[in-house]
Amino acid sequence: MAKALPKRSENYSEWYNEIVKRADLAENSAVRGCMVIKPYGFAIWEKMQRALDDMFKATGHQNAYFPLFVPKSFLEKEEEHAEGFAKECAVVTHYRLKANPDGKGLVVDPNAKLEEELIIRPTSETVIWNAYKGWIQSWRDLPLLINQWCNVVRWEMRTRIFLRTAEFLWQEGHTAHATEQEAVDETHQMLGIYAEFAEGWMAMPVVQGVKSESERFAGAIETFCIEAIMQDGKALQAGTSHFLGQNFAKSFDVQFVNKENQLEYAWATSWGVSTRLMGALIMAHSDDNGLVLPPKLAPIQVVIVPIYRSPEDLATISEKIRPLLHELKAKGISVKYDDNDNQRSGWKFAEYELRGVPVRLGIGMRDLDSRAVEVARRDLLSKESRPINFESPEEFAVGINILLDEIQENLYQRALKFREENTFLVNTWDEFKEQIEKGGFLMAHWDGTAETEEAIKNETKATIRCLPLLSAEMAGKCVYSGKDSPKRVVFARAY
């Protein structure tokens, strides 16, 4: 028997790493800080992409593709942006290798030095706004609503699979608008889409809010985010949407003629989510038996495991469930019939549990006789026997569809309850220091200064996750300095 997973309560990060490995989602590669996303993990990412992409398209965005390389001079143009990213850039300096004159292998050819270094994009504002200069002349060219799916590289000192890797996959939307209001509206719209995706598809409740100045994206006027709570009480930033003002338009000289025939700089937004969402998904729902996937993102929603002794029995079961398979597929359910003879049923039960398949159907000879199917749900780890007409299983399939919806809803409600139970109103500095050690979201007053924010971070490792958009405005006194505060903000330790 294979070893049990480490328990969440005993070693959360080891539990996380083991799930990623054992559920066959991804593995660390030979390349420092970079992961290999395996087929099962990538299938989940593809489902995320599909759902998000549909939402982007439905709100008028189009996909495009821009270069991997950013000339250093581009990155330099927006000062804050450059400063923010400078410390984590991979830089291409040469374009050729040659045989090592001193022996074996290859060396960089010193004669092949690039005139200008190329940065492997950590984000694409600069390349994209450089291109936009040629695309935008008139107010009629706006808004420009573009998204790209790609990889980016940020040379982080310490990496964690899915949560912070040197290279990661993401989408980055970059829009240009004729008015400030339109750009602000876009920023909010995309934040709303992220929240809708997180809650509706990932079954993960999020707090929508705005970042404090020190947590703001380099080069942005305002950064909005969705913040989720993980099962260990730490926060995870799950998506960001930035209002960039005219900063990049000015840096890249993107001007248009407005309706009054005056030259004006374009207004910008950018927004992104990444493969970090995979980490969020794992940590939001999974348990000590392995991954738990919400049905809407599960590559396999229903697995059917035949239970048999002889090859004849297997053939009988396979034949008998054919209408059921057909009916489930017709309902748009992604179903796998695992008739692999190399593993026993008990092994399969454990394996699909580890992989988070929402619903498992067990069918053996005695079920055929009694016209029943064992239905197991992953979220509750419960089993029940459900009647079925094997010849015309429509009714049964409808029931499975309803069950998938129930599981999706249950996961969301469970995660929401967890967040509520781990969100605390904190009024004194002593309470704050005590609670932060236990984890969770701390709703506390803050005087709005970077000094206080910094001091709290240094003393407790807690950061301001966001100033929530939806909150009853209640003035109070800063939990640290005692100065006036207009409303509570969310503090937490974060990934």
Added chain:
RNA sequence: CGGGGCGUAGCACAGCCUGGUAGUGCGCACGGUUUGGGACCGUGAGGCCGCAAGUUCGAAUCUUGCCGCCCCGACCA
């Protein structure tokens, strides 16, 4: 970059202290018995013991250097 740890079969590790035939478990291959919650027995394949130099009759084991990885910090729009 600072602190700690580790490199031995595909994976996880023992052996090293005290130098002398390279081992265990999982996995893999084949055969058989099994099969309603990770089966069992038998047989077998698989190793530059991270790399290099040194000590020695002899090095996985001792010494030195190098390389790589992991964990804890610093860093993290």
